[in-house]
Amino acid sequence: MTVANYCMIVAALLPVLCAALAKSGGYGKRRRDGGFDNHDPRSWLSRQTGWQARANAAQANGFEALPLFFAGVLAAQQMHLDQGRIDLLALVFIALRVIFIGLYLADQATLRSLVWALGVATSIALFFA
Template sequence: MTVAEWCIFTTVLLYLLTIAPIKWIGSRHYDNSRPRDPAFYQDPIRSRALGAHQNGIETFPFFAIAVLLAEFRVAPQNLINELALLFLIVRIAYILTYLGDRPSLRSILWNLGFAINTAIFFLPLIRRYLPI
């Protein structure tokens, strides 16, 4: 498996690990028979963790498809790997800014992550112009 493919798997773990600790820490108030109970997420940190988790689910398909398409279309693997790692780092920073209630920085990081995904997606198109 390539580094980029491991990044796909890590991205799944990342969005799961965004919400799991919040549920565990708040286990006295969390009812697993009602996992989407809005009352549990009224706490600000829980609400932000849920938002970060949901955003991870929303961004995952584009990232996974971009990586797999770039690999399928034989874009330079080292570039795919580097961009995938960069995306993962940006996602970690995004989650931390989401949890830390830094909306402006969070938006910048979201846009940076989207730009990285777009770059991965278009690597096959521009590969002949790359000096690799």
């Protein structure tokens, strides 16, 4: 398995991490006291504010970013492009996504959008690796 393939697994797990962060403030509390409601998790998450709401938004964005990244990696590998370059671009994508999540949680909207754009560009670059 290549580094890029491992990066696909990491990329798929990053939104799950964001979901855990978004829900973390509700763990250990009773539902009636505002604790996490696993019977209606989407509704509960929609009522969150601050960094927890941003973590939930980062989760959604993470899932949205997966198809283009996965397609880029798989297309590059199918075309037998340089694996070293594919691996490097995949690692850059993961680094950008981690930075993106941090910026989202810190409410740094402009920088976050710039990093998001770089991540999209990295996914597109995979098609031309």
